[in-house]
Amino acid sequence: MLELKSLKKSYLQGSSKINIFENLNFHIQKGQRIAIMGKSGSGKSTLLSLISGIIKPDSGEILLDSTSYNDLEESQLNDFRATNIGFVFQNFHLVSYLNALENVMLPAKVCNVANPKEKAIELLKSVGLSHRLDHLPSQLSGGEKQRVAIARALIHNPKIILADEPSGNLDEETGIAVMDTLFELIKKNNTTLVLVTHSKEVALRCEKTYELVSGNLV
Ligand SMILES: Nc1ncnc2c1ncn2[C@@H]1O[C@H](COP(=O)(O)OP(=O)(O)O)[C@@H](O)[C@H]1O
Numbered sequence: 001m002l003e004l005k006s007l008k009k010s011y012l013q014g015s016s017k018i019n020i021f022e023n024l025n026f027h028i029q030k031g032q033r034i035a036i037m038g039k040s041g042s043g044k045s046t047l048l049s050l051i052s053g054i055i056k057p058d059s060g061e062i063l064l065d066s067t068s069y070n071d072l073e074e075s076q077l078n079d080f081r082a083t084n085i086g087f088v089f090q091n092f093h094l095v096s097y098l099n100a101l102e103n104v105m106l107p108a109k110v111c112n113v114a115n116p117k118e119k120a121i122e123l124l125k126s127v128g129l130s131h132r133l134d135h136l137p138s139q140l141s142g143g144e145k146q147r148v149a150i151a152r153a154l155i156h157n158p159k160i161i162l163a164d165e166p167s168g169n170l171d172e173e174t175g176i177a178v179m180d181t182l183f184e185l186i187k188k189n190n191t192t193l194v195l196v197t198h199s200k201e202v203a204l205r206c207e208k209t210y211e212l213v214s215g216n217l218v
């Protein structure tokens with residue numbers, strides 16, 4: 001369902017060029033859950049940004065469910081991303097002036113999900129936060145914020161979830177509980193997952209673990 005073909009990506013840093021991927025080929029089946037590990041700076045976040053279409057490769061092709069990003073205009077790609085992809089970030093990225101319920105409802109508005117409020121309440125309940133609907137992010141603990149972020153990533157039933165070190169900023173016990181929630185929900189919905197993590201225990205929950213080494217997934 002996700003295919004990366006001959007991807008090349010480099011960054012310009014001043015006058016020098018850093019090659020992150022020279023010829024990356026990779027594919028994931030629907031419903032598969034994969035973990036990506038690798039040293040800091042190896043290109044894990046770059047890879048997720050490419051898969052999400054937020055940044056463009058120098059050359060090569062990315063296809064999600066047979067749709068090639070190369071065939072989409074900028075605005076079509078933005079819509080495609082909003083409809084098909086859910087994100088969970090290390091730093092949660094919640095909107096500070098919206099409460100938990102409003103944060104979860106955000107993608108539903110963009111994607112015209114039916115009954116967004118009911119759906120958001122149901123998801124917040126399933127992540128154990130039905131008593132925190134009116135709380136602003138600043139009034140939530142780290143684990144609670146990440147649970148809100150997980151609910152938000154799932155409200156529009158995305159085909160794929162991209163998670164960048166989602167338990168990286170949580171203490172171990174909270175991180176385990178948050179990962180339990182994430183895996184329970186994505187298994188229930190048969191959502192594909194690409195999870196970047198530094199934790200072997202978290203990676204073990206996925207069907208396959210890859211390491212990003214010299215621009216290749218091994
Ligand atoms: N926008 C950018 N411009 C220049 N260099 C970048 C940019 N984004 C990332 N890099 C560099 O690319 C490399 C890979 O970064 P990143 O994908 O964030 O790695 P990881 O997530 O594995 O730590 C790093 O050396 C980083 O400094």
Ligand SMILES: [Mg+2]
Nearest residue numbers: 044045046164
């Ligand atoms: Mg990173």
